[in-house]
Amino acid sequence: MSNTDKYDALIVGGGVGGTAIGALLAHSGYKIKLFDKNKIIGGRCTTYDHKGFKIDLGVHLFGVAENGYLGDVCRMIEMPNAIKWVIARNPRPILNYCGERKVYSRDTMSGMLGSKKKGKVNSDAKKKEKEAGSKFWSDCMNMPMDQIEDLYYTKLANFVSKYSKNPMLLMFAGQICMQYFCVDPFIASAGEFIRCFQQVTKAKSSAYPIGGCIAIPAAYADAIKKYGGEVQMDAKVSKIIIEDEQAKGVELEDGSHFESDLIISNADIQNTVLNLIGEKYFPSDYIERVKKLKYATHCMAIKVALDKVVTDQKLVMYIPVPFKESFKMMPKKGGKEPPEKFGGMITSPSNFDPALAPKGKQLIFFGSGCRPGLSQKEYERWGEGCMESLIECLPEIKGHVMWYRTDTPALVEQYAGEGGNIIGVAQTVKQIHERRPSQITPIKGLYIVGCEAGGHGIGTELAANSAMELAEILSETTIKT
Ligand SMILES: Cc1cc2nc3c(=O)[nH]c(=O)nc-3n(C[C@H](O)[C@H](O)[C@H](O)COP(=O)(O)OP(=O)(O)OC[C@H]3O[C@@H](n4cnc5c(N)ncnc54)[C@H](O)[C@@H]3O)c2cc1C
Numbered sequence: 001m002s003n004t005d006k007y008d009a010l011i012v013g014g015g016v017g018g019t020a021i022g023a024l025l026a027h028s029g030y031k032i033k034l035f036d037k038n039k040i041i042g043g044r045c046t047t048y049d050h051k052g053f054k055i056d057l058g059v060h061l062f063g064v065a066e067n068g069y070l071g072d073v074c075r076m077i078e079m080p081n082a083i084k085w086v087i088a089r090n091p092r093p094i095l096n097y098c099g100e101r102k103v104y105s106r107d108t109m110s111g112m113l114g115s116k117k118k119g120k121v122n123s124d125a126k127k128k129e130k131e132a133g134s135k136f137w138s139d140c141m142n143m144p145m146d147q148i149e150d151l152y153y154t155k156l157a158n159f160v161s162k163y164s165k166n167p168m169l170l171m172f173a174g175q176i177c178m179q180y181f182c183v184d185p186f187i188a189s190a191g192e193f194i195r196c197f198q199q200v201t202k203a204k205s206s207a208y209p210i211g212g213c214i215a216i217p218a219a220y221a222d223a224i225k226k227y228g229g230e231v232q233m234d235a236k237v238s239k240i241i242i243e244d245e246q247a248k249g250v251e252l253e254d255g256s257h258f259e260s261d262l263i264i265s266n267a268d269i270q271n272t273v274l275n276l277i278g279e280k281y282f283p284s285d286y287i288e289r290v291k292k293l294k295y296a297t298h299c300m301a302i303k304v305a306l307d308k309v310v311t312d313q314k315l316v317m318y319i320p321v322p323f324k325e326s327f328k329m330m331p332k333k334g335g336k337e338p339p340e341k342f343g344g345m346i347t348s349p350s351n352f353d354p355a356l357a358p359k360g361k362q363l364i365f366f367g368s369g370c371r372p373g374l375s376q377k378e379y380e381r382w383g384e385g386c387m388e389s390l391i392e393c394l395p396e397i398k399g400h401v402m403w404y405r406t407d408t409p410a411l412v413e414q415y416a417g418e419g420g421n422i423i424g425v426a427q428t429v430k431q432i433h434e435r436r437p438s439q440i441t442p443i444k445g446l447y448i449v450g451c452e453a454g455g456h457g458i459g460t461e462l463a464a465n466s467a468m469e470l471a472e473i474l475s476e477t478t479i480k481t
Pocket residue numbers: 012013014015016017018035036037038041042043044045057058059060061062063235236237238266267268299301367412415416417421422423424449450451452458459460461463
């Protein structure tokens with residue numbers, strides 16, 4: 001089967017990056033068609049139905065949301081209200097540290113940096129530690145962009161240690177770093193951390209969309225259609241066709257062909273280069289680089305259905321043990337066995353949008369980093385441990401759990417690929433800013449978009465920013481018919 005229509009651009013993959021570039025180009029007048037292998041849009045940022053609840057594939061909170069790149073895309077395509085956001089600040093997010101609930105803020109974290117010596121509180125040392133913590137957070141908040149740029153290739157842990165060797169400061173910074181980038185602070189970029197931290201803290205607009213996280217890619221996909229483009233679901237691209245060193249079209253699994261001189265892949269840079277195209281079409285140094293890319297970590301997450309609304313909290317950060325016992329949060333037996341205690345981000349999507357749960361019921365998500373490749377049965381054991389920690393953190397849910405399910409990296413792999421990692425190409429010191437793979441590839445007319453190439457920001461915002469940068473790159477060419 002062959003499709004004789006020629007498109008200005010074909011997009012492989014309907015994650016946030018693919019749908020965002022599709023919307024931006026369709027709005028600019030490109031005749032575009034987007035293919036996604038799944039039946040539902042969004043890749044990692046999707047939402048599925050389960051027993052009357054709407055469940056996100058991930059555990060999502062959107063760092064800057066409306067005031068960041070996700071909102072910028074909407075404004076650029078003249079659909080500023082296409083995504084309806086609910087802010088996470090009401091009620092204020094909580095930090096539950098070893099059972100003690102406090103407001104989650106920089107002041108709270110600095111205040112907890114006091115030290116105890118020989119059982120007695122040493123007030124001078126405590127004051128010094130607090131001051132070091134406050135200085136760290138205020139420097140992160142106020143650093144000008146030229147200084148941030150100088151820190152792109154400095155590891156976050158090294159930057160933190162200049163302020164204090166107190167492991168608790170590193171633990172707090174590391175916790176935020178894991179939430180932002182899903183890489184540990186010993187390889188994460190201090191510059192990218194500070195840039196994102198400033199954006200999130202200054203904008204005060206962390207939020208979640210009405211309709212679940214799928215509302216974001218769905219809004220962009222609607223824009224593609226509104227501006228005359230096409231979105232074809234359940235359409236797996238099996239090959240990107242290259243002729244005379246120029247991208248020429250795509251072939252779907254069902255054998256159909258589509259033509260264009262501009263192919264944009266949102267389907268993972270490694271998969272695109274090594275499988276959908278093939279090594280022989282690229283220079284060897286590019287292949288070497290693509291093969292060596294490091295990806296973000298993986299996650300298992302429990303999705304918990306409650307028979308009534310037991311808390312109005314939208315967001316809780318949980319640290320179950322004092323930093324001296326943080327080894328209890330480490331997985332055992334080389335990562336196969338679950339940790340003794342689970343910590344991290346707990347969200348209640350139905351407190352943002354009650355329609356995500358049947359009337360009067362509540363939905364709670366809690367996730368943790370894990371290694372990929374375990375069996376479903378092994379992950380279920382992780383789920384049980386995660387559930388125990390959730391009840392310790394929010395004892396009010398006890399007796400109200402209707403059911404819970406454990407979503408694993410295998411499920412993320414099924415939706416998005418890339419071995420089911422959380423974000424995409426990791427924002428480490430070796431893969432950030434000018435060291436990040438570019439959207440531009442060595443093949444004419446072939447581009448990469450999403451959390452795989454270019455951009456900056458947290459998760460979905462990185463994907464949207466990658467699309468915005470690509471739209472800018474393409475605006476300097478004249479591919480459009
Ligand atoms: C557990 C979890 C928690 C997360 N938490 C957050 C959070 O709190 N905040 C946040 O901002 N981000 C979070 N993220 C990260 C965020 O969801 C991702 O970084 C982002 O959605 C990736 O977008 P992307 O554009 O790179 O595309 P992806 O989501 O990777 O989408 C790629 C798309 O390409 C399609 N595709 C692949 N191959 C083919 C093919 N051959 N043919 C057709 N289609 C194909 C896939 O079906 C998929 O739809 C989380 C992710 C997970 C998994």
